[in-house]
Amino acid sequence: METVTLSEARVYVGTYNKYNSGSLFGKWLDLSDYSDKDEFMEACRELHKDDQDPEFMFQDYENIPEALISESWLSDKFFELRDAIEKLSETQQEAFFVWCDHHNSDISEEDADDLISSFEDEYQGExxxxxxxxxxxxxxxxxxxxxxxxxxxxxxxxxxxxxxxxxxxxxxxxxxx
Missing domain, CATH: 1.10.10.1190 (Antirestriction protein ArdA, domain 3)
Structure with a gap:
């Protein structure tokens, strides 16, 4: 399993309009630069202000579990989860995602604090x-x-x-x- 570090998450943001017009123009945005999804989406709009009503395309991403992102969607829970797991060590963060996979937890929907609490109750160590x-x-x-x-x-x-x-x-x- 590849280690996921949400604090180092980044997304390459383009638009469907540009892509369909033959342009791959976009930019890597570090999600650590944004406190919430609204702030991130505002940065996306600023990046593509030349598009009228841009439909964002997340063409690539790093350090984000697939349950939290797709080509056209970023979970509202991403920033909440990122902030909640910051108190865990790197080893605990890796264990957290192993635990989520085992439980089939829908990290895109569940409350981040509840997930962390349940994880901490069950995690024994490495x-x-x-x-x-x-x-x-x-x-x-x-x-x-x-x-x-x-x-x-x-x-x-x-x-x-x-x-x-x-x-x-x-x-x-x-x-x-």
Missing amino acids: YKDEEDYAYEIVEECYDLPEFAKTYFDYSAFARDLFMTDYWMDNGFVFRCA
Whole structure:
């Protein structure tokens, strides 16, 4: 999975009129320069002020999940989501999009703060593998004497944990909701 960094999102904005007339004229706009969609759309109108009633065409984009953009549409939720995930670390942001994919969350429609809250409830961290997570659970939750830890079957414990209570993708561990 390619890492998406919403704070570095950019869009190449042209118009259908220019495109249909054989021109690819447009410009890359960094969405970090705009506080909301209205401000972004105003910049698009200013860029293409020579078109009467321009129909914008987002010909290319970077660092924006496909659920938030298409050739002729940018989700109203983009700026809300961008601002909400800024408090997450880069690793957590990557895990957030893995989590969204797993849950089939419609990030273009759902409330950003609710999504972040649900993600934070389920996200456990980044681990080498399931057994690595099992080691941490044993250390944190069980008061085993050192000699018992040498006999403990971490592999079987991990298998049991991930059968029903947890899931892992791309090294990120999540608690099942």
